[in-house]
Amino acid sequence: MSRNYHHGALAEAMVDQALADVRVQGAEHVSLRSIAQTLEVSPSSAYNHFADKDDLLRAVGACGLAALDERMARVLAAHPADNPDAARARFSGLGRAYLAFAIDETHLFQLTFGPICAVQEIPPEDTGPYNKLTTALDDLDRWQLLKPGIRSDLDLMVWASTHGMATLLVEGAVPPESVDAFIDSMARLVFIEGALSAAEGR
Amino acid sequence: MSRNYHHGALAEAMVDQALADVRVQGAEHVSLRSIAQTLEVSPSSAYNHFADKDDLLRAVGACGLAALDERMARVLAAHPADNPDAARARFSGLGRAYLAFAIDETHLFQLTFGPICAVQEIPPEDTGPYNKLTTALDDLDRWQLLKPGIRSDLDLMVWASTHGMATLLVEGAVPPESVDAFIDSMARLVFIEGALSAAEGR
DNA sequence: GCTCCTATGTTGACATTGTTCACATGAGAT
DNA sequence: ATCTCATGTGAACAATGTCAACATAGGAGC
Numbered sequence A, B: 001m002s003r004n005y006h007h008g009a010l011a012e013a014m015v016d017q018a019l020a021d022v023r024v025q026g027a028e029h030v031s032l033r034s035i036a037q038t039l040e041v042s043p044s045s046a047y048n049h050f051a052d053k054d055d056l057l058r059a060v061g062a063c064g065l066a067a068l069d070e071r072m073a074r075v076l077a078a079h080p081a082d083n084p085d086a087a088r089a090r091f092s093g094l095g096r097a098y099l100a101f102a103i104d105e106t107h108l109f110q111l112t113f114g115p116i117c118a119v120q121e122i123p124p125e126d127t128g129p130y131n132k133l134t135t136a137l138d139d140l141d142r143w144q145l146l147k148p149g150i151r152s153d154l155d156l157m158v159w160a161s162t163h164g165m166a167t168l169l170v171e172g173a174v175p176p177e178s179v180d181a182f183i184d185s186m187a188r189l190v191f192i193e194g195a196l197s198a199a200e201g202r
Numbered sequence C: 001g002c003t004c005c006t007a008t009g010t011t012g013a014c015a016t017t018g019t020t021c022a023c024a025t026g027a028g029a030t
Numbered sequence D: 001a002t003c004t005c006a007t008g009t010g011a012a013c014a015a016t017g018t019c020a021a022c023a024t025a026g027g028a029g030c
Helices: A010-025 A032-038 A043-048 A053-078 A084-104 A106-112 A129-142 A154-171 A178-190 B010-025 B032-038 B043-048 B053-078 B084-104 B106-112 B129-142 B154-171 B178-190
Strands: none
Touching (some): A010 A032, A010 A043, A010 A053, A010 A106, A032 A043, A053 A106, A053 A129, A084 A106, A084 A154, A084 A178, A106 A154, A154 B178, A178 B154, A178 B178, B010 B032, B010 B043, B010 B053, B010 B106, B032 B043, B032 B053, B053 B084, B053 B106, B053 B129, B084 B106, B084 B129, B084 B154, B084 B178, B129 B154, B154 B178
8 A cells, every 4th residue: 555556567566576486485385465465465456467376477487588598698698609619618508507597596497497387389580598509509510510410400409408407407306516417428429529628618 | 974994095095086186187286175075085184194285296296207117117128138229229219208108198297207296316226217228328338339438427418308308398398299300319419320220219 | 627438456255275183983902 | 892093074274366346546538
């Protein structure tokens, strides 16, 4: 009652608060009512902006995807792909960024790629994480750093690997220390012999 | 009241019913009360056998893991690893079994590897899916079918890949048709050149 | 500047859920 | 036959998602 939200900012405020709550408790334990209470707003006001609790959570999941994409974009920006070393650094850096996101933002990661936020199939004109991976692989291919004959469907393979490793990290099935082993193993699989640097990534 | 469960079978009955419910509605939408109601039992009776709703769900998740393991065991039993072709078939077959489980039992897969059932780190004497993968890789190595130098940490890599692909399938991020592309890509990465068979697996 | 409409927030209510506590009861050991 | 403990019951509580009827503020149109 102190502040009233008759200025259209409630939707954003709820997403922000939900995002904060998801970060600390995980999506399973956030409650519409407590969000409303924190914002000093009636529980039912949410239904003017979101069809559903899940609808709100989907908005939070979209924030998660955006955060991941931003991390990956930063990696690309840091390494202009104008030489082989940078191309390798891009590739490994993208992987590390993905895994770091999973480790740092476990709950957000789980929501973003969980059952609530159905990830739609990647559209051709996508500019998100998947597209960034594809361009990194194209760069590697252009510099002839990939083992011969493996380029086709490599996007799917690398995406699945990295996403799977992230999931295993998040579930605690694998300790964070094994990230290096994973990245090394990946490098051994895809890079031509002799092109392995001692410390992949950064 | 018709049948009373004073014979100790309630725990199993609840797990069975919960398993059935998870299969159709997904773990997020199963309710202790409705399970009790189906079994014609009081809601609170569950607490004589399970600490918690999550405790019951963890039992269901264990069933899921067992079902997955059984599928993989069937693959190993079907291909005695006494020749190179069989060793390759084992490897690809295990991958296909994992992915088939994810596709057939989406909800159970999500529960088994979801936040509720924290997957503990793999113990050294494990005999489950991870161990089966390791032995399949050892077989490939013994027959010298792997590209040189990639064996170390390959378990982690292959596990992550397959698990990640399964997750992508379950989330709908990738259509079931791409399983073949995934398996082929995997084969291109790990098998020595010339050892690729036209139809990996079966 | 007045009026009306629509977007937005409130009140109160309902059904459902997980969980607990005090109590009943039945089967097996003594 | 009695005692005891494991197991199931009944009633209750707090919390949650959701909805329908209602209030109101602030801008659009005159």
